[in-house]
Amino acid sequence: MTSQPQPKSWIASIHAYVPGKSVGDDGRPLVKLSANENPLGTSPAALEARRHGAALAPSLYPDPDSTALREAIGEVHGLDPARIVCGTGSDELLNLAAQGYAGQGDEVVYVRYGFSVYDIAARRCGATPVVAPDNFYATDVDALLACVTDRTRVVYLANPNNPTGTLTPRAEIARLHAGLPSDVLLVLDQAYSEYLSAEEDDHGLELAQTHDNVLVTRTFSKIYGLAGERIGWGYGAPGIIDTLNRIRGPFNVTLTGQAAALAALADTDFVVRSREHNARWRLWLAGELAQLGNHGVTVVPSHANFLLVLFEGAVSAEQAYAALMQAGYIVRWPKGQGLGHALRITIGEEAHMRAIATVLRDLVTA
Structure with a gap:
């Protein structure tokens, strides 16, 4: 007999998600480059809509189905709104995918160095996570x-991948899907898809439009600059959307969140500026750090709004992390994901990128 409620046995195996830090170990506020937030902030139109939404009666529940937002998403992407579901960030939908389709005795597959939520999603429903080998930090479809x-x-694949930034080409996505049994759900996590060019698009939405076992998830947290509002959406076959709607929170997107997301979706100028800023300074920082190759520094090619930088020389990732923190910057040191030799650095403002490059150059060449 036990003297208190006991959690299910598989819950104890979950390592809680560790968010990006914004303060130093001494509590000092730092420039936050650890959470892949938009350095340009939020669309002014979205901010104004959010203020208007906050003025609505807070005693009233929001639209439980996010109807207007789903219709707007459908119009922008040429999708049937009835096959769209909104969530509390795409994280909610990623978790619901495992909850809806896997359980004890089942397996959930994802690539090594994939988004840490996949492991949590598998374990929280009692399924067994299975980790496939990577190909130099990128997805290996055959593996x-x-x-x-x-x-x-369930098979999870982030494209571009987090925390590596690597991109799986369209043909490889199609080959992966073609190789899966029809009763296996392929979840394409496209949190960073808006940073891609049209030529880089993996056609995941088209796959989901024509097949019954594909779910695509996206978020307003990254390029739209609405991370604090927690808004995501997913697209899939009617059966998949029906399943997620049955188990999601009934009022999972707030009044202000729905209003802000609607406005952000319409502000294409802000999205373009965010994409262009990211492309410019990602390329610049990658070029600066590539010059440190003789000192054991390697930059993994990225298609997202961050760089994964490997430290395999005399200077360790831990030392680089500490030096950046001392200089006033906090980045992601993903040692809990088997990447103790790497730092994930969000692409920030120009001044921040120049400072990061200087600190790391001075550190490894000293």
Whole structure:
């Protein structure tokens, strides 16, 4: 007999998600480059809409189905709004995918160095996470397919991937899907898709439009600059959307969140400026750090709004992390994901990128 409620056995195996830090170990506020937030902030139109939404009666529940937002998303992307579901960030939908389709005795597959939420999503519903080998920090489709068994229920793939920034080409996505059994759900996590050019698009939405076992998730947290509002959306076959609607929170997107997301979606100028700023300073910082290759510094090619930088020389990632913190910057040191030798650095403002490059150059060449 136990003297208190006991959690399910698999809950104890979950390592809680660790968010990006914004203060130093001494509590000192730092420039936050650890959470892939938009350095340009938020669209002025979205901010104004958010203020208007906050003026509405807070005693009233928001639209439980995010109807206007789903219709606007559908119009922008040429999708049927009935096949769109909104969530409390795309994280909610990623978790619901596992909850809806996997459980004890089932397996959930994802690539090594994938988004840490996938492991949590698998374990919280009692499923077994299965980690496929990577190909120099990128997705290896053959390795993923080799991990699929008759117990596999869900395969997660972020594209571009977080925390590596790597991109799986359109043809490889199609090959992965074609190699999966029809009863396995492929979840394409496209949190950073708006940073891609049209030529880089993996056509995941088209796959989801024509197949019953594909769910695409997206977020307003990154390029739209609405991370604090927690708004995501997913698109898939009617059966998938029906499943997620049955188990999601009933009022999961707030009044202000729906209003802000609607306005952000319409402010294409802000999205273009954010994409162009990111492309420019990602390329610049990658070029600066590539010059440190003789000192054991390697930059993984990125298609997102961050760089994964490897430290495999005399200077360790821990030392680089400490030096940046001393200089007033906090980045992500993803040691809990098997990347103790790496730092993930969000692309920030010009002054911040120049400072990061200077600190790291001075550190490794000293």
